[in-house]
Structure formats: C-alpha cells, structure tokens
Amino acid sequence: MYRLGCNKLAPVARRQAGLFSRMGHTTATTKLFIDGQFVESQATEWIDVHNPATQEVVTRVPKTTAGELEEAAKSAQSAFGEWSRTSIMRRQKLMLDLQHAIRANTDALAESIVREQGKVLSDAHGDIMRGLQVVDSMAGIPEYMLGTRLEVAADMDTYTVREPLGVVAGICPFNFPAMMPLWMLPVALVTGNTLLLKPSERDPGAAMILAQLCADVGVPRGVVNVVHGVHETVDFLTSDARIKAVSFVGGNAAGKHVYERATQHGKRCQANLGAKNHAVVLPDANREFTLNSISGAAFGAAGQRCMALSVAVFVGSAGEWIPDLVERARGLRVDGGMEKGADLGPMISPGALHRASELVQSAVDAGASLLLDGRGVRVEKYPRGNFLGPTVLDHVTADMKCYQEEVFGPVLSCVHVGTLEEALALVNANPYGNGASVFTQSGACARRFQTEVNAGQVGVNVPIPVPLPMFSFTGNKGSFLGDTNFYGRSGVNFYTQLKTITSLWRKEDAKVDGQSAVHMPTLH
Numbered sequence: 304m305y306r307l308g309c310n311k312l313a314p315v316a317r318r319q320a321g322l323f324s325r326m327g328h329t330t331a332t333t334k335l336f337i338d339g340q341f342v343e344s345q346a347t348e349w350i351d352v353h354n355p356a357t358q359e360v361v362t363r364v365p366k367t368t369a370g371e372l373e374e375a376a377k378s379a380q381s382a383f384g385e386w387s388r389t390s391i392m393r394r395q396k397l398m399l400d401l402q403h404a405i406r407a408n409t410d411a412l413a414e415s416i417v418r419e420q421g422k423v424l425s426d427a428h429g430d431i432m433r434g435l436q437v438v439d440s441m442a443g444i445p446e447y448m449l450g451t452r453l454e455v456a457a458d459m460d461t462y463t464v465r466e467p468l469g470v471v472a473g474i475c476p477f478n479f480p481a482m483m484p485l486w487m488l489p490v491a492l493v494t495g496n497t498l499l500l501k502p503s504e505r506d507p508g509a510a511m512i513l514a515q516l517c518a519d520v521g522v523p524r525g526v527v528n529v530v531h532g533v534h535e536t537v538d539f540l541t542s543d544a545r546i547k548a549v550s551f552v553g554g555n556a557a558g559k560h561v562y563e564r565a566t567q568h569g570k571r572c573q574a575n576l577g578a579k580n581h582a583v584v585l586p587d588a589n590r591e592f593t594l595n596s597i598s599g600a601a602f603g604a605a606g607q608r609c610m611a612l613s614v615a616v617f618v619g620s621a622g623e624w625i626p627d628l629v630e631r632a633r634g635l636r637v638d639g640g641m642e643k644g645a646d647l648g649p650m651i652s653p654g655a656l657h658r659a660s661e662l663v664q665s666a667v668d669a670g671a672s673l674l675l676d677g678r679g680v681r682v683e684k685y686p687r688g689n690f691l692g693p694t695v696l697d698h699v700t701a702d703m704k705c706y707q708e709e710v711f712g713p714v715l716s717c718v719h720v721g722t723l724e725e726a727l728a729l730v731n732a733n734p735y736g737n738g739a740s741v742f743t744q745s746g747a748c749a750r751r752f753q754t755e756v757n758a759g760q761v762g763v764n765v766p767i768p769v770p771l772p773m774f775s776f777t778g779n780k781g782s783f784l785g786d787t788n789f790y791g792r793s794g795v796n797f798y799t800q801l802k803t804i805t806s807l808w809r810k811e812d813a814k815v816d817g818q819s820a821v822h823m824p825t826l827h
C-alpha cells in the first residue's frame with residue numbers, strides 16, 4: 304500500500320541531500336536508484352557533469368558496474384509480478400499522485416535542469432510541463448486499456464486484453480532532462496511494466512528527482528530503477544534477456560546502435576533520432592507572426608531541441624524578409640539560464656559549441672553568407688560558458704555540410720526557392736522527417752503542403768508542431784526507427800501486448816448460487 308498523500312510531500316528541494324552524496328570534501332556524486340534505495344555506486348569510472356554556463360563540476364555520474372546493473376535488473380524482474388497484477392485503478396491513482404508531486408516540485412526540477420543542462424529557467428519549466436502532460440494523459444489509462452469483445456458463436460465470446468511486457472528500459476538524451484524520462488516512465492508504469500531508466504550522463508539530476516517522487520507517492524520498490532553510464536550500460540539494456548522493450552531518444556549513431564542491438568536480441572524498440580526541421584515561408588504569410596515564430600523556434604533552447612527549426616525556406620519575395628529576421632535574432636539575449644530576461648543559455652558542452660562553430664565556418668567556406676555571427680559572443684557574468692549567439696546563414700544550399708548535418712545549436716540556415724513545389728521537393732529529399740512547417744494565409748497552399756510533405760509532424764502557421772500527448776510523437780524517415788511511436792495511444796501499444804481470449808460459458812451450465820452482495824464495490 305502507498306500511504307503518503309501528496310499533500311504531505313516535503314518539497315524535494317529540501318531533501319536533495321538524499322539523492323547525492325559527497326566524495327571526500329570534493330564533488331557531490333549522483334546515486335543509483337535500485338530496488339527503492341538511493342545507493343552510492345561502487346564504480347571505478349565516473350563522468351563529470353559541468354554546469355554549461357560556468358564549467359563548475361556540479362556532480363559526478365557513475366559508470367554503473369556490471370554487478371549493479373544485475374541488481375537493478377533483478378529488482379525490476381522481481382517487482383514485475385505483483386506490479387503487473389495491481390489494479391488499473393491503483394495505477395491510475397499513482398499517476399494522479401505523481402502528477403501532483405511533480406507540480407509541487409517544479410522549482411527543484413527546473414533548477415536542476417538549468418544547473419546541469421544550461422537552458423533558461425522558463426524553458427526548463429516548459430521541459431517539465433511538456434513531460435507532465437504525459438503523466439496527465441496517462442491518468443486516463445482505463446480508457447486506453449479497454450479491449451474489444453464479440454460474441455462469436457452461441458455462448459462463446461472472443462475478447463482482447465492488453466498486458467504489460469515485463470521489464471522495459473528507457474535511454475534518454477541530454478536536451479530534455481525531465482520531458483524525456485516522462486515520455487517513458489509514466490506510460491511504462493501505468494501499463495504495468497517495471498522500468499530501468501538511464502538518464503543522459505550529462506544531466507541526470509531531473510531523473511533522480513523524478514525517481515524520488517515516484518518513491519514518495521508509493522511506487523513500489525523495483526518498479527522504477529535508475530542506472531547511469533554510457534556504452535556498457537546501454538549494451539546491457541539492449542541485450543539482457545529480462546528486458547523486453549527499449550525506448551531510446553538521442554542522436555543517430557547511438558540510436559542506430561541501440562535499435563540494431565535491441566532488435567537483434569528480440570526486443571521491441573522505439574528510437575527517436577536526429578532531425579532537420581524546415582519552415583517554408585510563402586510571400587502571403589503574416590510577416591510579423593512568421594518572423595517571430597521562426598526566431599523563437601530556431602534559437603530557443605540554444606537550438607538544442609529535436610524540433611528546433613534549423614532551415615527556413617523562403618519562397619519568392621518572402622526572401623526579402625530575411626534582414627528583419629536577422630534583427631529579431633540579434634535582439635535575443637544570450638545569458639546564464641538563471642538570469643532574468645535571458646532568451647537562450649549556453650550549449651551543453653565546449654565540444655558541442657566547437658562542432659556548431661565549425662559547421663558555420665564550413666558553410667561560409669562553401670559560399671553561404673553569414674548575416675549574423677554568434678561565434679565569440681561575450682557574456683559578462685559567465686566568461687567560461689559554452690555560448691553561441693544566434694547565427695543566421697543565408698544562401699545555404701543542400702550540398703553544404705551545415706545543411707546535411709544536424710547542427711543542434713542556435714544556427715538558422717536560410718534557403719531561397721522560387722515555388723512551393725521546389726520547397727516541397729527540398730523538404731522531401733531531406734533524409735530526416737521530424738517536423739516541417741508552412742507559413743501562409745492560403746488554405747489551399749497549406750492543404751497542399753500538409754498533403755504532399757514527407758515529414759512526420761506538420762505545422763501550419765505553427766513553428767514547432769510537437770503533438771500533445773493525447774496524440775503521439777510521430778517523426779518519420781531518418782528521425783525514427785521502429786514502428787510504434789512515443790506516448791499517447793501508440794505509447795500504450797508499445798508497452799503492452801494483446802492477448803485474445805475465446806471462452807465458452809454454456810447457458811445450460813448457468814446456476815444461481817449464494818447470497819446477494821449489498822455493498823458498493825470499491826475495486827481498489
């Protein structure tokens with residue numbers, strides 16, 4: 304039984320000492336969460352997590368040992384039997400409690416995100432809220448789990464039930480430290496699975512707080528376990544026979560490895576990968592609205608969103624608006640994530656900053672015009688931060704490296720075409736397919752775009768068309784491996800399997816027996 308009412312939760316911020324420990328007098332370490340306990344890893348190798356604005360080491364993350372991974376898998380496996388048999392009403396109630404607990408602790412979560420990931424505070428709150436919406440939607444789990452039934456012959460019924468898979472694993476990227484675990488954890492748990500979660504080794508703090516909140520609201524021990532690391536941990540999660548399904552979100556190289564290894568070991572796998580998202584701007588679009596939308600979607604979160612707009616395709620005379628767009632980009636404030644008025648914070652690492660800067664240079668060398676150069680931007684209070692200011696490249700062509708590769712930074716490539724057909728051809732030839740948007744006042748052009756574009760998530764006057772969790776996240780082409788998408792009904796399908804039962808209860812065997820029950824059943 305879970306006894307803690309959420310109203311009794313002390314804010315996690317006050318209890319974070321329980322999640323971290325001190326190694327000597329130096330840096331705090333991030334613990335493992337195994338079998339309901341936060342435990343210090345016995346790892347011999349550790350990864351430093353740096354605050355991207357200051358380079359201060361904020362925590363050290365263990366490369367979980369083989370023995371600890373085994374403990375976590377054993378715990379998840381042994382918790383599965385009882386957890387999978389808990390009533391749907393109890394699991395629904397836990398979602399409602401978790402929803403409440405996350406809301407009550409958004410400040411602690413957001414501060415952890417800013418400290419480890421670098422994004423600005425308001426955006427960190429957005430990270431949490433978009434994840435929380437998945438919890439909200441999973442509070443409606445009874446509806447999602449309904450089966451079908453048909454009387455197929457006299458006294459014979461065939462019906463379907465959705466059953467959990469067993470132990471499942473989630474592997475997360477760095478860019479949404481709360482939302483990514485929350486794409487996985489609520490759906491996996493509410494459908495009756497037990498979970499091994501691996502947050503990004505670059506910013507595990509939010510996932511640790513979520514684990515604490517799960518424990519606080521009464522998720523039984525073993526149902527959620529958090530392990531850390533990179534290669535060995537991922538290889539364990541994609542090969543251990545107890546693990547039945549793997550959810551992955553991250554870059555292409557790791558994603559392909561995870562998908563191939565997990566499927567070779569007979570597991571279900573859903574893998575969301577990299578992206579190159581285009582906005583097509585037609586000359587009849589609302590100019591102010593369009594330019595504001597593109598600026599926010601290209602440079603917000605320092606471009607480190609898988610749905611960031613990284614290419615703006617200007618059709619015909621719409622290209623004349625680019626100087627206005629540059630002025631908007633120039634007006635954005637680059638600063639530490641906790642600073643008031645900051646629009647974009649630092650990139651995750653010096654390596655990411657260096658790579659993005661090199662891609663900008665490669666475009667310039669290949670003939671693109673650098674209209675706004677964010678390299679070398681100075682941020683007074685944070686001289687050591689990984690800052691790249693908004694950068695705008697014009698006359699980018701499809702053969703340039705900065706067009707072909709995902710920059711994952713605040714860099715917008717502008718491309719000019721003559722017609723909507725040319726714009727569609729460009730977007731459709733791109734190997735990625737996370738998102739594409741059109742800006743226009745013409746219903747006919749919008750309709751043609753949405754019908755003919757080959758991208759999984761389409762925006763019409765919407766720059767970042769990420770579906771809310773009553774739908775699913777439906778990237779396609781090179782942005783997705785697998786066939787069952789994250790969250791929403793697809794997410795429930797991913798974490799469950801159908802069982803079809805045919806039963807015969809013959810009328811002639813029906814007997815009335817026993818006494819009537821007069822109380823109202825509570826079903827808990």
Ligand code: NAD
Pocket residue numbers: 474475476477478479501502503504532533534537538552553554555556557558560575576577578608609709711737776778782
């Ligand atoms: P990443 O691929 O470096 O890391 C993702 C996960 O894989 C991490 O947990 C990491 O520990 C692990 N990993 C990294 N390298 C590995 C390797 N060689 N072998 C095994 N595991 C490995 O990704 P990232 O840099 O953390 O995140 C950014 C990427 O994620 C971008 O490409 C972005 O587009 C993508 N992303 C995609 C979506 C989407 O929904 N399509 C959402 C968010 C982020």
